Amino acid sequence: MNTRPFWISLVAAVGAAVVMVLPRRRLAALILVIAAASILPFTVKNFFVFQMTLVMVYTVAILGLNILTGFNGQFSLGHSAFYAVGAYTAAVLMEHGGVAYYWTLPVAGIVCFASGFLFGLPALRLEGIYLALATFALATATPQILKSTPLEHWTGGVQGIILNKPDAPFGLPLNPDQWLYFFTLAVALLMFIGAYNLVNSRSGRAMMAIRDNPIAARSMGIPVELYKSLTFGLSALYTGVAGALGALAIQFVAPDSFTFLLSIALFVGLVVGGVGSIAGTFFGGLFILFVPNIAEQVSKGLAGAVFGIILILVIYLMPSGLGGTIRLWLYRLLQGTR
Amino acid sequence: MELFLHQFLAGLATGGIYALMALAIVMIYQAIDSLNFAQGEMAMFSTFIAWQLLQWQLPFWAAFFLTIAIAFVGGFVIERVVFKPLRHAHQLAHIVVFIALFAIINSMAGFLWDFSIKSFPSPFGSHPLFGQRLISAHDAGMIGVTLIILALLYGFFRYTRVGLSMRAAAANPESARLVGVRVGRMVALGWGMAAAIGSVAGMMIAPVVFLEPNMMNSILLYGFAGAVVGGLTSPGGAVIGGFAVGVIENLAGTFVPYVGRELKLSIALVLIVAVLTVKPSGLFGERIVNRV
Secondary structure (H helix, E strand, O other), rough: OOHHHHHHHHHHHHHHHHHHHHOHHHHHHHHHHHHHHHHHOOOHHHHHHHHHHHHHHHHHHHHHHHHHHHHHHHOOOHHHHHHHHHHHHHHHHHOOOOOOOOHHHHHHHHHHHHHHHHHHEEEEEEEOOHHHHHHHHHHHHHHHHHHHHHHHHHHOOOEEOOOOOOOOOOOOOOOOOHHHHHHHHHHHHHHHHHHHHHHOOOOHHHHHHHHHHHHHHHOOOOOOHHHHHHHHHHHHHHHHHHHHHHHHHHHHEEEHHHOOOHHHHHHHHHHHHOOOOOHHHHHHHHHHHHHHHHHHHHHEEEHHHHHHHHHHHHHHHOHHHHHHHHHHHHHHHHHHHH | OOHHHHHHHHHHHHHHHHHHHHHHHHHHHHOOOOOOOOOHHHHHHHHHHHHHHHHHHOOOOHHHHHHHHHHHHHHHHHHHHHHHOOOOOHHHHHHHHHHHHHHHHHHHOOOOOOOOOOOOOOOOOOEHHHHOOOOOHHHHHHHHHHHHHHHHHHHHHHOOHHHHHHHHHHHHHHHHOOOOHHHHHHHHHHHHHHHHHHHHHHHHHHHHHHOOOOOOOHHHHHHHHHHHHHHOOOOHHHHHHHHHHHHHHHHHHHHHOOOOOHHHHHHHHHHHHHHHHHHOOOOOOOOOOOOO
């Protein structure tokens, strides 16, 4: 197979994502990203198309976490639970309701928004570390809840649910992997544009004001609790939609795919990509899909150690993550040439 | 009634382990205002070390005390190497590093000793204690070991110079430093002791839950629940909370259908969220009021 177009498009995609980190030129960069991402699936093996689909799924999930942590200053170690709720909503709707796959996404989003908002109402009275604790408990308890007998009829218990891969509609000349890739790409782009606009809106500024100084935000008339709960719900919505997309891509949901380790992975992606960097989440997604694979090739069980060591290095060496660091380098570079 | 009493005592036995974990969590919380999410993994790793020592034919109690010493040094070193540079960093940095430690220790244990489930011997045996049917020898042993450790810690923090210095360093670092307490060293000492207490908890619960890299996940969650119920600012409260959580867990497991058996972890979740919502300072903790 001729691999050159693949490398060109991959480099273009990463390059465009790098440029995305810079303000201005965003539209040009966005077009470049879409172009490169559209060429990619025709130049590589199906398995790699599948992997890139998963990268986008994780990117959306990390984006959800980033909205919460990066822009609202709240910690969650429990986003694997919302990912699971999204994935199971999609799977149960398709398996028991015969719902078309594309309708499962909005439903998963709404269900996750509601559950995030409801979990948020009591939990958000808690500050930083306590919220991390409550969400840690949520993540640890989730697989057990999914396996429990009362839910077994719907969730399939330990066995989980197997799904079918959707075919391309309208007779498009795409195989299922490629179709799902484009479907995920479209959803991911929508979610990104939504997040970008949110952060730059009045509500986004209110979220960041709460992050920077809750007391000052309150005294300026921002309803802090409401905003925090809504942000938590929205963050859960993003992660839930990602969960539904992930269920479609992997065609399988089971309780043990949604343990605390998934929360750790999302958290790692958030920190590596850059807390508070929207374009950086893409690097986070790439990182948590490919780095464990490489580490597992060296030795089974090393993935966690690699995750951990890189986390510590990121915190010491580039606290703003890859997204922030690349932005800094590019700024310096551009200033140097001017 | 006999079933109730039996389950109550069994709950006290596992509750003792939760109490130890809760105490370890509270010790680190007092020192750095953050929750050690890697506490369970540290305890698990220590237990693996004990298992390895036993494989090398050491007698149980020699391995037991040697492991405690190794865990102490390990906790001390982790504080000095990883956390000292981050003392004034943002809370997010602390959480990130705890998660990093969690991942590293968990995966190192799997790497060194693989992920298969191992049995861990009990020094007390699993036969019923003195021929009665209420409590097994191991359960009684767990309660005994827990009580001995609690008594030792109580004496240490009340009557020894180092213990008092540690309390001073946690209560008011600045004033403590002015009267000559080496605050940084006290924090590291607290870490070492938390790790040592955790290792005892790990070695005592391992015969019950079996030894594998993920064995402490649920124990840690119950430990957190105990600490939250009792109050994160109160070591004594955390101990009582730990015992209470153990008893609640066991009684619910016996007498509440479905919930108790299959959703045991959700009990901890509900306890944590409920206590944090209704009374964030816990039953025995003190309210912290921040000045603006």
